[in-house]
Amino acid sequence: MIRVTLPFHLRRLAKVDDEVRLEVPAPVTLGSVLEALERSYPVLRGTIRDYGTLRRRPFLRFFACEQDLSHDSPDAPLPEAVASGAEPLMVVGAVAGG
Amino acid sequence: MTAVRVLVGTRKGAFVLSSDGKRESWKVSGPHFAGWEIYHLKGSPANPNRIYASQTSGWFGQLLQRSDDGGTTWEAVGNEFAYDGPTGTHQWYDGTQHPWEFKRVWHLEPSLSDPDMVYAGVEDAAMFRSVDGGRSWQELGALRYHPTGPSWAPGAGGMGLHTILLDPQHPGRMFAAISAAGVFRSDDAGKSWRPVNRGLRSQHIPDPTAEVGHCVHRIAMHPSRPDVLFMQKHWDVMRSDDGGESWREVSGNLPTDFGFPIDVHAHEPETIYVVPIKSDSEHYPPEGRLRVYRSRSGGDDWEPLTKGLPQSDCYVNVLRDAMAIDSLDRCGVYFGTTGGQVYISADAGDSWRPIVRDLPAVLSVEVQTLA
Numbered sequence: 001m002i003r004v005t006l007p008f009h010l011r012r013l014a015k016v017d018d019e020v021r022l023e024v025p026a027p028v029t030l031g032s033v034l035e036a037l038e039r040s041y042p043v044l045r046g047t048i049r050d051y052g053t054l055r056r057r058p059f060l061r062f063f064a065c066e067q068d069l070s071h072d073s074p075d076a077p078l079p080e081a082v083a084s085g086a087e088p089l090m091v092v093g094a095v096a097g098g
Numbered sequence: 099m100t101a102v103r104v105l106v107g108t109r110k111g112a113f114v115l116s117s118d119g120k121r122e123s124w125k126v127s128g129p130h131f132a133g134w135e136i137y138h139l140k141g142s143p144a145n146p147n148r149i150y151a152s153q154t155s156g157w158f159g160q161l162l163q164r165s166d167d168g169g170t171t172w173e174a175v176g177n178e179f180a181y182d183g184p185t186g187t188h189q190w191y192d193g194t195q196h197p198w199e200f201k202r203v204w205h206l207e208p209s210l211s212d213p214d215m216v217y218a219g220v221e222d223a224a225m226f227r228s229v230d231g232g233r234s235w236q237e238l239g240a241l242r243y244h245p246t247g248p249s250w251a252p253g254a255g256g257m258g259l260h261t262i263l264l265d266p267q268h269p270g271r272m273f274a275a276i277s278a279a280g281v282f283r284s285d286d287a288g289k290s291w292r293p294v295n296r297g298l299r300s301q302h303i304p305d306p307t308a309e310v311g312h313c314v315h316r317i318a319m320h321p322s323r324p325d326v327l328f329m330q331k332h333w334d335v336m337r338s339d340d341g342g343e344s345w346r347e348v349s350g351n352l353p354t355d356f357g358f359p360i361d362v363h364a365h366e367p368e369t370i371y372v373v374p375i376k377s378d379s380e381h382y383p384p385e386g387r388l389r390v391y392r393s394r395s396g397g398d399d400w401e402p403l404t405k406g407l408p409q410s411d412c413y414v415n416v417l418r419d420a421m422a423i424d425s426l427d428r429c430g431v432y433f434g435t436t437g438g439q440v441y442i443s444a445d446a447g448d449s450w451r452p453i454v455r456d457l458p459a460v461l462s463v464e465v466q467t468l469a
Contacts, residue, residue, distance in 0.1 A: 009155065009157070043161075047158040051178045059156055093158075
């Protein structure tokens with residue numbers, strides 16, 4: 001079971017209180033996790049990645065296992081700790097600054 | 099028993115302000131979609147309980163919300179706005195051609211007769227339509243394909259299609275206004291468009307009388323006389339008596355003819371309202387005095403309306419979609435400010451008072467008159 005944490009506004013949109021748990025077939029990649037997330041929570045379509053290009057929205061980041069995976073290929077396997085459910089994939093909103 | 103419902107979009111959520119026909123005591127509901135920018139909400143004239151809302155965020159993009167119970171509960175509907183056909187390019191700030199990129203929905207205009215049909219004006223400028231209550235959206239691409247499209251350029255605030263007027267008397271006729279391209283008219287329900295900007299003069303473009311390139315801020319019409327249009331332009335208040343074929347200036351004795359909203363009295367088609375703003379460089383009322391100006395002659399001759407409005411140290415702005423007018427017998431006029439106040443005049447502008455004072459910056463105000 002893959003664990004995904006979402007920023008406040010997306011948790012509220014998806015009507016979830018805590019981290020989301022998803023069944024994702026191997027190989028577990030950023031792209032396959034996001035696809036499973038959007039399938040389970042269609043309201044999130046377009047909010048994390050662009051509808052057409054599937055590119056990450058610029059003010060969001062993907063972190064896991066103390067690594068920034070934001071610039072990794074969507075087809076690259078996620079760390080084993082994420083694939084096993086030991087660690088969550090974190091979708092993080094950039095701080096506004098100021 | 100009549101009632102009014104005021105739909106307020108702000109930088110940090112939506113608010114619904116309700117009152118009976120006296121418009122003296124108000125119930126405030128919200129924030130809905132707390133923390134999100136709500137550019138615009140508007141109810142269906144055919145079913146006032148059907149309300150559409152544009153919810154947007156720099157982080158999470160665009161969402162479209164729909165209510166079927168007058169704004170009490172909401173459902174996220176379709177948020178895929180894919181340009182029709184080849185993306186095309188328009189002029190960018192540096193003079194190069196830049197691909198059209200969807201950013202957000204600025205304005206929603208529900209059909210006059212079908213609650214499931216709604217138009218959306220978006221940035222980068224284009225018009226979309228949904229015929230299934232907002233679940234899916236199709237671009238009316240002929241507007242963007244207009245031969246002048248590659249010459250359209252964004253203003254500092256982006257290149258948004260911000261005004262959509264549906265003509266209640268000529269089937270298929272509609273107007274769209276774009277910053278900074280100008281006004282376009284369709285006579286065939288959006289299948290084809292042409293610019294209708296003759297008579298506009300804009301000093302910020304190389305040819306002040308060009309066919310397109312004008313920074314139109316807002317246009318308005320009275321439903322009983324849809325050939326008469328009123329315009330607040332970047333500078334100049336304008337009027338057309340022939341469905342946009344030609345325009346003439348009616349700024350008259352206004353203290354400044356810069357501003358954003360313009361609207362028309364519900365029962366007096368020659369009575370119009372603007373909120374003069376000092377200049378394009380100083381977006382606040384002249385002398386720090388918030389004044390609505392009313393003309394009862396369709397322009398040229400204007401009177402300041404000040405009773406109940408702050409007449410010192412007021413430095414708010416009133417944005418283009420932030421004025422609305424109800425259709426009660428004693429016509430109510432409403433506007434919201436970037437300082438978070440929503441004002442009402444229940445006597446057509448003679449006197450004003452705030453309904454709320456401390457909302458987030460107000461982006462849009464619409465009012466529904468309920469039977």
